[in-house]
Amino acid sequence: MSRHYRDDARHYYRDAKQRGRAGVQRARQRADDMSQDLMEHAGEAWRDTDDYVHRNAWSGIGVAALAGFAIGFFVGRR
Structure with a gap:
């Protein structure tokens, strides 16, 4: 009977291991x-x-200049 449980345990272990790998x-x-x-x-x-x-290079340059101006303005006020 002990051998039967051991074989079942091996089978469940292999099955769980295979499902885990999958x-x-x-x-x-x-x-x-x-x-x-x-x-x-x-x-x-x-x-x-x-x-x-x-396509919109000047718009990008304007936004970057405006952002730089705003940052410079707020940093310069300190």
């Missing part, structure tokens, strides 16, 4: 997929931003 593999695959999607979206956002700045 779960880790699925999690890794999902993380890789999400990482790939994130990289694609980031690249797309970068290209869109770059295109916008190239």
